[in-house]
Amino acid sequence: MITTIADAYAAQSATSPLAPLVINRREPGATDVEIEILFCGVCHSDLHQARNEWHNTVYPCVPGHEIVGRVTRVGSQVRKFKPGDLSAVGCMVDSCRTCVHCQAGLEQYCLAFPTFTYNGEDKFLGGPTFGGYSTSIVVDEAFVLRVPAGLDPAATAPLLCAGITTYSPLRHWKVGPNQKVGVVGLGGLGHMAVKFARAFGAHVVLFTTSPGKVADGLRLGAHEVVLSKDADAMKKHINSFDFILDTVSAQHDLNAYLGLLKLDGTLTLVGAPEHPLPVSAFTMILPRRNFAGSAIGGIAETQEMLDFCAQHRIVSDIELIPIQQINEAWDRLLKQDVKYRFVIDSSSLRP
Numbered sequence: 001m002i003t004t005i006a007d008a009y010a011a012q013s014a015t016s017p018l019a020p021l022v023i024n025r026r027e028p029g030a031t032d033v034e035i036e037i038l039f040c041g042v043c044h045s046d047l048h049q050a051r052n053e054w055h056n057t058v059y060p061c062v063p064g065h066e067i068v069g070r071v072t073r074v075g076s077q078v079r080k081f082k083p084g085d086l087s088a089v090g091c092m093v094d095s096c097r098t099c100v101h102c103q104a105g106l107e108q109y110c111l112a113f114p115t116f117t118y119n120g121e122d123k124f125l126g127g128p129t130f131g132g133y134s135t136s137i138v139v140d141e142a143f144v145l146r147v148p149a150g151l152d153p154a155a156t157a158p159l160l161c162a163g164i165t166t167y168s169p170l171r172h173w174k175v176g177p178n179q180k181v182g183v184v185g186l187g188g189l190g191h192m193a194v195k196f197a198r199a200f201g202a203h204v205v206l207f208t209t210s211p212g213k214v215a216d217g218l219r220l221g222a223h224e225v226v227l228s229k230d231a232d233a234m235k236k237h238i239n240s241f242d243f244i245l246d247t248v249s250a251q252h253d254l255n256a257y258l259g260l261l262k263l264d265g266t267l268t269l270v271g272a273p274e275h276p277l278p279v280s281a282f283t284m285i286l287p288r289r290n291f292a293g294s295a296i297g298g299i300a301e302t303q304e305m306l307d308f309c310a311q312h313r314i315v316s317d318i319e320l321i322p323i324q325q326i327n328e329a330w331d332r333l334l335k336q337d338v339k340y341r342f343v344i345d346s347s348s349l350r351p
């Protein structure tokens with residue numbers, strides 16, 4: 001198969017830092033879009049995956065699934081895009097497209113498993129798919145998103161994962177006015193969840209372990225901020241929440257939040273820590289509470305989210321970095337020190 005090359009950053013093992021690697025991209029086929037990557041957000045999943053915390057990583061691993069770029073070439077049957085268009089790619093680059101979930105626009109739950117943007121199975125070149133910590137990518141147009149006019153491209157990149165992963169469950173559980181909604185953790189996902197829950201009209205309470213994030217939580221849209229290590233402050237919220245979205249990336253006590261739900265309230269976990277989290281039976285059964293999970297969002301819903309963001313002037317709060325600072329940025333993610341999404345300026349990857 002004919003290929004072009006791209007400059008990338010990759011992990012060669014669970015313990016090696018990210019370092020430069022030249023990778024292949026396929027020549028665009030009839031329905032493919034070739035994108036010159038301008039910006040790529042840094043998701044905590046990139047770090048979990050590269051360090052094999054989910055125990056399924058294939059090396060070399062080129063992370064990155066919050067991609068915004070400029071279309072450079074399109075295949076003969078591509079209708080939605082032309083060279084020069086601003087476009088975006090999120091966590092998936094393909095799915096079976098025929099199963100009941102794909103047919104319902106829920107490609108993220110494809111019964112044959114979606115092809116993820118990195119660490120998926122590359123159906124064209126073999127080996128793992130390579131993500132957005134690179135200069136270019138080639139993706140079937142069905143999995144490429146339009147970036148609406150008026151959105152800052154760098155601050156839009158995190159919407160492709162952090163944005164849709166929080167928008168989708170808040171929509172699915174119909175978060176809106178007259179509801180008390182909690183967001184646990186103020187990182188990349190958490191800060192988008194606060195913005196969306198506020199935009200949807202809910203009363204928003206942010207739970208954070210970081211005293212230094214209280215003022216930012218309020219600025220980003222929370223009505224109240226609770227320091228989760230303050231037992232008395234937590235107690236005041238028992239039996240009061242309609243919905244809580246938990247975005248925490250590491251071990252933490254779920255029961256402390258489940259106990260804050262009211263009758264028939266739901267806690268949805270989107271954080272994906274390495275190890276299982278214990279749930280207490282009595283916290284669930286008295287009074288009848290729900291515990292759920294949610295993964296990213298489908299392609300149509302991702303486009304809906306981007307259009308919603310353009311309409312409501314919502315983007316991510318970002319720190320733009322050159323790729324050469326990626327290992328330091330990952331160290332800061334682990335210290336909960338991100339305000340509130342690192343985004344790679346992809347020009348730093350070009351020679």
Ligand code: NAP
Nearest residue numbers: 044045185186187188189208209210249250271272295296
């Ligand atoms: P992030 O930017 O690192 O934010 C995570 C936040 O969790 C931190 O800022 C911190 O908030 C809190 N936290 C971290 N360690 C903690 C600990 N030990 N105890 C309590 N709180 C802690 O990460 P992210 O990119 O938002 O991703 C969050 C998680 O979602 C990751 O596990 C990621 O893999 C997962 N994810 C899932 C999906 C999905 O489809 N379900 C999609 C994307 C990402 P405070 O400082 O405010 O406490």
Ligand code: ZN
Nearest residue numbers: 043045161162
């Ligand atoms: Zn992600």
Ligand code: ZN
Nearest residue numbers: 096099102110
């Ligand atoms: Zn499918």
